[in-house]
Amino acid sequence: MKIVVCVKRVPDSAAKIRPAADGRSIESQGVEFVISPYDEIALERAVQLREAGAATQVTVLSLGPAEASKELRKALAMGADDAVLLVDPRPQRDPSSTAEALATELRALAPDVVLCGWKAIDDDSGVVAGLLAARLDYAYASFAVKLDAEGSGLRVSREVEGREEIVQVPTPCVVTVQRGLAEPRFASLKGIMAAKKKPLVEKPAPDAADASTVVAVTPPPARAAGRILGEGAAAVPELVRVLRDELGAL
Amino acid sequence: MSGNVLVFLESDGGRLRKPAREGLGAGAALAAALGVELHAVIAAPDAAAVAAAEGGLGVAALHVVEDPALATSLAGPHCRAVKAAAAAASAAWLLFPATVLGRDVLATVAGALGAGVAADATALEVVGGEVRITRPICAGKAVQVVAAKRSPFCIGLRPNAFRAHGGGATGRTETHALPAGAAGAPAARVLEVRAPEQRSVDLTEADVIVSGGRGLKGPEHFHLVEELAAALGGVVGASRAVVDAGWRPHSEQVGQTGKTVSPKLYVACGISGAIQHLAGMNSSKCIVAVNKDAEAPIFKVADLGIVGDVFEVLPALTAAVRAAKG
Structure with missing residues (x-):
């Protein structure tokens, strides 16, 4: 079973985000970038499956700037076998164009299983995996919290609004993962050394038309200054009064 | 980019879910701003009963797709149902409340139609004939406005962001058969559902x-x-x-x-x-x-x-x- 894990380079969740000077993107200066946390969970599970003998090869695929080779080296250090970086000359792409570029490369890689996080934590769209499944005519399942090889496919538990659904997914397939599936490992020194020798192919990203363009990126609306109602249990009656009488929240 | 607005309505236990009502609210405002018709689709194993229980939804046409295969929360059958309704509705703008199912149907329908897509909208507006979608990014650390450049275009709606629709008459109801999946195409299949006795609100x-x-x-x-x-x-x-x-x-x-x-x-x-x-x-x-x-x-x-x-x-x-x- 050959697995491709799609990973995205994103600002760390602890990063402060400011609009860039162009007013249409976010400022990358001074921001630390990481593999999007959900993608990292997908990668961890893929490496576990290869270590258990259920997968034969784990390839990481990313679309992004040339700097994303840093995140791909980290993925290799965590245990991926090889990496492909589609170097994007464009600073932004919409989800349709992103999926088109990834689909072109996935057709060439012809994996059995495509894994990715259910969303990237910068764009927050959560649609690229579904777009890929539809374009590639692959089976699709989302929000995996358990994932195992079974027969020639996968057995996946999905978290669906408080229910757990156990799903059989044939290959080829695209599966998105949710927190809880696996705990990403820290790359060992041995892994970091080994990653330097693993293949990381960089190639220009295929061009594709955007269906939408970003017209503005702004800070979120500021919240009005709040009120400290008091200290300890003595402040509770006032809180209940404000919630009930001023805000109608009860 | 002319064409109607179609809202995907998710139901549960025989009634529309709250995000579906919000989708109708967002859809009514968008259709009015564009000067086009508002359509909606209910795709469920009990779709006709849901439609009857809800009464008027304030839409020009309600598309009903009823099939046992729609009992699943997997996207595949719902995607085919929405595609059928979109063709019947001459839809250019497809709205999907961002529930777990709604997100998946949004993405797979957009992929199947080759449509544009924007997820997790908190506001929609029409500026000079152009549909603009406001959506938080980085979990709300910034807000992005995107303009749709072609249609069809699929838009996901964040729950609790749009005013629910008050209702009104339904112009007409059209019933469609669920199109069969492509022969030989692999599809996920639910083996078992483990539900807690009391289902909590997401x-x-x-x-x-x-x-x-x-x-x-x-x-x-x-x-x-x-x-x-x-x-x-x-x-x-x-x-x-x-x-x-x-x-x-x-x-x-x-x-x-x-x-x-x-x-x-x-x-x-x-x-x-x-x-x-x-x-x-x-x-x-x-x-x-x-x-x-x-x-x-x-x-x-x-x-x-x-x-x-x-x-x-x-x-x-x-x-x-x-x-x-x-």
Whole structure:
């Protein structure tokens, strides 16, 4: 079973985000970038499956700037076998164009299983995996919290609004993962050394038309200054009064 | 880019879900601004009964697709149903409430139609004939406005962001058969569903959320949060710290690597307010914070705060809320 894990380079969740000077993107200066946390969970599970003998090869695929080779080296250090970086000359792409570029490369890689996080934590769209499944005519399942090889496919538990659904997914397939599936490992020194020798192919990203363009990126609306109602249990009656009488929240 | 607006309506237990009503509200406003018709599609094993139970939905046409295969929460059959309805509706603008199913149907329909797509909209407007979608990014640390450049175009709607539709007459009802899946195409199949006896409201759709953090000092004290949530008619959330510590399940985590929520009332108990947590909840309408550290960042976003120990404040607050609600 050959697995491709799609990973995205994103600002760390602890990063402060400011609009860039162009007013249409976010400022990358001074921001630390990481593999999007959900993608990292997908990668961890893929490496576990290869270590258990259920997968034969784990390839990481990313679309992004040339700097994303840093995140791909980290993925290799965590245990991926090889990496492909589609170097994007464009600073932004919409989800349709992103999926088109990834689909072109996935057709060439012809994996059995495509894994990715259910969303990237910068764009927050959560649609690229579904777009890929539809374009590639692959089976699709989302929000995996358990994932195992079974027969020639996968057995996946999905978290669906408080229910757990156990799903059989044939290959080829695209599966998105949710927190809880696996705990990403820290790359060992041995892994970091080994990653330097693993293949990381960089190639220009295929061009594709955007269906939408970003017209503005702004800070979120500021919240009005709040009120400290008091200290300890003595402040509770006032809180209940404000919630009930001023805000109608009860 | 002319064409009608089509809203995907998700039902549960024979009735429309709340996000479906919000989708009708957003769809009615968009159709009016574009001067086109509002259509809706119900795709469910009991779609005709749902349509009958709901009565008028204020749409020009309601498309009903009924098939046992639609009992699944997997996207495949729903995607085929929406494609059929979109063709019948001459739809250019397809709206999908961002529930778990709605997200998947949004993405797979967009892929199948080769349509444009924007997820998690909090506002829609038409500017000079161009549809513009406002959507938070980085879990609300910034707000992006995107313009649709071609149609068809699929838009996901964040729960609790749009005013629900009040109803009105349904112009006509059209029934469509569920198109068969492509022969030989692989598809996922549900083997088993494990449901808790009492299904809780999803955090993203909840009107009231009471979240607990490290200030609770241990999982054995979370009953204080659960009791306040029950008194307020809300659901329980948690900070990343307590989920990482294994005190609470991942499904309750609020924040940039958990759920982004915008309830009417958010009560943060013993949560200091890490940047990634604040990002996930700062679009809540009213934020109440209880924390013993008056300098905690949570008070910078809170509308109302009590500086105090959660072990003292929460039981008093729970009792007072119960009394106030009678």
